[in-house]
Amino acid sequence: MEPSSITSERLSKDEIDLYDRQIRLWGMAAQARMRSAKVLLIGLGSLGTEICKNVVLSGLGHLTILDDTLVQEEDLGSQFFISGGDVDSLKLDSAQSRIQDLNPRVELSFDTQSMESKTSDFYKGFDLVIGTELSTKQMTMLNELTRKYNIPIYLAGSNGLFAYIFVDLIQFDAEDEKLKGSQPTEKGQISTNTEVIEVRTRHDEDDDKKVFEVIKTRHYYKSFQQMIKTASLKGRLNRRQTKRLSSVLPLTLALLQTEDEIGKLNSRKLKEKAVVTCLQLGIPETVLDDTYVEQFTRQEGVQFAPVSAVIGGSIAQDVINILGKRQPPLNNFIVFDGITLDMPIFEF
Numbered sequence: 001m002e003p004s005s006i007t008s009e010r011l012s013k014d015e016i017d018l019y020d021r022q023i024r025l026w027g028m029a030a031q032a033r034m035r036s037a038k039v040l041l042i043g044l045g046s047l048g049t050e051i052c053k054n055v056v057l058s059g060l061g062h063l064t065i066l067d068d069t070l071v072q073e074e075d076l077g078s079q080f081f082i083s084g085g086d087v088d089s090l091k092l093d094s095a096q097s098r099i100q101d102l103n104p105r106v107e108l109s110f111d112t113q114s115m116e117s118k119t120s121d122f123y124k125g126f127d128l129v130i131g132t133e134l135s136t137k138q139m140t141m142l143n144e145l146t147r148k149y150n151i152p153i154y155l156a157g158s159n160g161l162f163a164y165i166f167v168d169l170i171q172f173d174a175e176d177e178k179l180k181g182s183q184p185t186e187k188g189q190i191s192t193n194t195e196v197i198e199v200r201t202r203h204d205e206d207d208d209k210k211v212f213e214v215i216k217t218r219h220y221y222k223s224f225q226q227m228i229k230t231a232s233l234k235g236r237l238n239r240r241q242t243k244r245l246s247s248v249l250p251l252t253l254a255l256l257q258t259e260d261e262i263g264k265l266n267s268r269k270l271k272e273k274a275v276v277t278c279l280q281l282g283i284p285e286t287v288l289d290d291t292y293v294e295q296f297t298r299q300e301g302v303q304f305a306p307v308s309a310v311i312g313g314s315i316a317q318d319v320i321n322i323l324g325k326r327q328p329p330l331n332n333f334i335v336f337d338g339i340t341l342d343m344p345i346f347e348f
Contacts, residue, residue, distance in 0.1 A: 039062070
């Protein structure tokens with residue numbers, strides 16, 4: 001993935017001064033890519049609000065926000081771009097001036113049409129798409145379009161103290177480096193969806209005895225629909241890892257697989273669905289803790305600001321990573337357990 005007008009276009013002195021701290025973290029090239037990228041964010045709920053804040057402050061070039069919803073009373077506790085006087089107004093109409101004030105250098109577009117009203121051509125002009133709090137049907141359709149146009153996508157949702165991120169970069173090459181050890185890194189497959197395709201060395205500019213390995217990895221991704229249908233951990237976890245596995249994984253996948261019943265599931269029905277998901281994953285149903293099942297059922301679809309902050313920060317940081325092509329990206333399903341604060345990554 002290459003942003004539309006990225007490249008050699010230099011950052012101005014004002015931009016370098018403004019983004020000095022983050023340039024020190026991820027480099028000038030990554031910042032230039034951020035400035036040139038065109039990103040679509042769908043949904044300005046609690047998660048979308050956090051993602052929006054982070055990418056706007058980071059110096060993104062162009063952000064389009066698509067949201068056709070009205071401000072509700074329950075939004076006020078989890079979304080900081082709106083206030084009590086905005087209830088029953090279009091969310092984007094209420095939030096846009098506050099978003100623009102974050103960073104006037106970012107070109108913003110606010111679209112109050114529904115996602116369903118958009119033709120497939122609408123998505124062609126974006127370098128990256130982020131969808132938040134969408135239905136399984138919407139996520140499947142959106143991911144089909146992003147694959148059609150070879151556009152990376154992040155999908156995220158939350159259920160109270162629990163949340164998930166799905167990533168599909170289709171195929172992505174990244175570079176990272178580390179001090180060269182006694183055992184050099186070899187080319188070849190290193191995990192289900194990742195392989196090392198190139199290894200080269202470089203000497204430290206100040207200390208010629210210090211040698212680094214520059215490692216180029218290639219990451220392959222499944223579509224959202226593929227992931228839902230084929231997610232499996234069979235033969236990949238030892239006893240200790242299985243014991244540490246959170247109930248959040250099978251509960252989240254079960255909910256995504258039973259969209260027609262969302263809002264109608266009681267804890268008994270959700271557990272029945274999650275038991276079937278455990279069978280698909282190849283993990284024992286004893287992973288399901290009844291306390292988690294009850295809490296997950298009660299919090300289905302609830303947006304909780306602290307959880308959104310964690311998920312929004314993680315997505316924004318990974319967006320920066322892939323634009324800079326410096327560190328391996330997330331691949332491909334992440335769940336967040338707000339009780340234990342664990343956030344494991346599952347490579348399906």
